[in-house]
Amino acid sequence: MEIRRLVAADAHAYWETRNRGLKEFPDAFTTSIEEGLATSPTTLVKRFGGGNSDDFLLGAFATDGTLSGCAGFQRESRQKNRHIGTLIGMYVVPELRGTGSGKKLLLALIDEVRQLHDMEQLNLSVTHSNVSARQLYLHAGFVPFGIEKNAIKVDGVYYDKEYMVLAL
């Protein structure tokens, strides 16, 4: 398993993997599959493609080169909150689930974030009923600090989101 930053050439693979996650786990993500399909690979690349932004996407590649997992980072942009960033879009394909890929991706992302200048805290939100993701984050040292009731509504069912923070 190779973990590296995604670049423009990975846009289509990322688009497909991301949409697979949005389709298979609608209650794990705030973006819907319809919104995922409507966002072009080019738009995704622009969002994470470098430039002046500290934002990035990491991909986990299986030995045959398939993109099998991903995780992203978005930094706040204003002077007063630039010390904060958010983990987004954490996903591992079902075939590799439970083999340590999620943990490797998360630890690699935390390592990269620690190297950014003046970064102090990494936030995330997770669907409160998502046992595997919650355990992954808690084991990595994230500390829960609040719950938003009925944060997302999927096919008429409400789900709470838990907010967590890791001091870097």
Ligand SMILES: CC(C)(COP(=O)(O)OP(=O)(O)OC[C@H]1O[C@@H](n2cnc3c(N)ncnc32)[C@H](O)[C@@H]1OP(=O)(O)O)[C@@H](O)C(=O)NCCC(=O)NCCS
């Ligand atoms: C959450 C997710 C990324 C975990 O990836 P993974 O590769 O299966 O996780 P790992 O094998 O690296 O396991 C890491 C930790 O997660 C926890 N975990 C994983 N699967 C679990 C399960 N079925 N039940 C409870 N805990 C679980 C464990 O704490 C494990 O650490 P440990 O082995 O030291 O106990 C993956 O299940 C996934 O993509 N789920 C669907 C999308 C999703 O929920 N994304 C999160 C959005 S916030």
